[in-house]
Amino acid sequence: MAAIMTEPVVDENALVTSAQSGCLSSFESLYRMHSGRVHGLCLRLTGNAAVAEDLTQETFIRAWRSLGGFRGDSSFGSWLFRIAVNAVAARYRSELRRAAWEAKAPARAVQFDPTLRLDLQQAISALPAGARAVFVLHDVEGYRHEEIAEQLGVAVGTSKAQLHRARRLLREMIQP
Amino acid sequence: MKCETVQNLLDDYVDGLLIGEEPEMVARHLASCPDCARLANNLREMLQNAKGLSRHIEPRRDLWPAILEQIENEPKRRVFRTVRLGVLAVAAAVLAILAGSLLMRGLPRPGETVLTAVEAPVRLQQEVLVVEAEYQRARRELVAAMDQLPHRLAPETRTVIDQNLAVIDGAIQEIRTSLEKDPENVFLFDMLVAEQDSSLQLLGLEEAITSNTW
Numbered sequence: 482m483a484a485i486m487t488e489p490v491v492d493e494n495a496l497v498t499s500a501q502s503g504c505l506s507s508f509e510s511l512y513r514m515h516s517g518r519v520h521g522l523c524l525r526l527t528g529n530a531a532v533a534e535d536l537t538q539e540t541f542i543r544a545w546r547s548l549g550g551f552r553g554d555s556s557f558g559s560w561l562f563r564i565a566v567n568a569v570a571a572r573y574r575s576e577l578r579r580a581a582w583e584a585k586a587p588a589r590a591v592q593f594d595p596t597l598r599l600d601l602q603q604a605i606s607a608l609p610a611g612a613r614a615v616f617v618l619h620d621v622e623g624y625r626h627e628e629i630a631e632q633l634g635v636a637v638g639t640s641k642a643q644l645h646r647a648r649r650l651l652r653e654m655i656q657p
Numbered sequence: 658m659k660c661e662t663v664q665n666l667l668d669d670y671v672d673g674l675l676i677g678e679e680p681e682m683v684a685r686h687l688a689s690c691p692d693c694a695r696l697a698n699n700l701r702e703m704l705q706n707a708k709g710l711s712r713h714i715e716p717r718r719d720l721w722p723a724i725l726e727q728i729e730n731e732p733k734r735r736v737f738r739t740v741r742l743g744v745l746a747v748a749a750a751v752l753a754i755l756a757g758s759l760l761m762r763g764l765p766r767p768g769e770t771v772l773t774a775v776e777a778p779v780r781l782q783q784e785v786l787v788v789e790a791e792y793q794r795a796r797r798e799l800v801a802a803m804d805q806l807p808h809r810l811a812p813e814t815r816t817v818i819d820q821n822l823a824v825i826d827g828a829i830q831e832i833r834t835s836l837e838k839d840p841e842n843v844f845l846f847d848m849l850v851a852e853q854d855s856s857l858q859l860l861g862l863e864e865a866i867t868s869n870t871w
Contacts, residue, residue, distance in 0.1 A: 516721075525710075541724045601703065620704055644668065
């Protein structure tokens with residue numbers, strides 16, 4: 482009879498509780514479970530692999546420091562995600578503010594070679610920071626404008642304007 | 658509706674955010690304008706692709722060693738805090754044990770001044786009032802500090818301190834009851850002096866909490 486192979490059942494809540502009491506090995510397990518997701522978000526938000534790795538690292542260090550305050554009101558992943566967005570927003574705060582102003586002006590295409598047809602992933606990376614952040618959070622991650630505005634520290638209207646701008650720029654970049 | 662107007666509304670249209678007659682007006686325009694219809698379809702396709710992008714992208718290298726190194730090289734705040742809070746918990750426990758053990762004390766020590774039958778009750782009653790007032794003040798300040806600054810105390814430490822405060826309260830109540838039965842007992846007076854010391858130590862705890870010196 483063939484042996485039945487099953488994935489080990491990992492109790493995330495137990496890992497969180499253990500990490501809260503100072504267990505680094507449990508925290509490492511949480512890192513292994515969530516690093517890809519957090520890094521994916523950071524990479525999409527920044528469009529830069531080195532910066533994304535730096536911010537992923539920063540997210541987990543911040544999470545370790547704040548772990549005592551995690552009460553389980555949301556999932557650990559959501560809580561971690563929020564820390565990641567905050568870390569990215571803090572890094573790009575000045576750039577996002579500048580982008581918020583730019584969003585009030587008519588959208589203009591970013592510099593790219595019109596003869597090249599970029600795929601969506603490349604095109605997102607080429608967006609200005611503010612437009613990229615809102616597009617990723619709204620259209621990739623599914624956040625609402627109110628949540629994005631709160632997380633990035635901008636007005637809801639700014640978030641909507643940035644989304645409009647991002648979609649317009651992306652259409653220009655990826656469509657023949 | 659003009660093409661320019663429709664194209665400006667296209668984002669909200671595909672997101673389902675238009676209200677009133679606008680969605681219907683945009684839909685009618687798209688049905689009759691191939692250029693705008695193509696834009697709308699391209700937008701939908703792009704959004705569909707965006708939703709389908711992988712959200713899980715592993716870093717190019719394992720970041721855990723660097724994270725671990727930074728965590729381990731940070732000031733040992735968590736450990737330090739635990740140790741210091743542990744000291745405070747022990748201090749509170751000592752107060753409780755002190756109060757409890759004093760209740761067990763019996764006879765007067767050799768050479769101690771024994772008040773007369775007339776002096777003792779008056780003096781003791783006065784001291785009871787002073788000591789209790791002092792203790793209650795210290796207790797209120799400690800509890801207020803713990804309530805106002807809960808983040809400076811681990812929940813388990815707060816529990817230990819609350820339990821010990823309850824033990825001290827119980828001890829005071831027992832002294833009070835004993836004094837009612839035996840108002841001339843000088844040793845109960847000693848106990849109340851010890852309790853006063855305890856209350857001063859509680860004040861120390863309160864200062865430690867508010868000044869964050871632990």
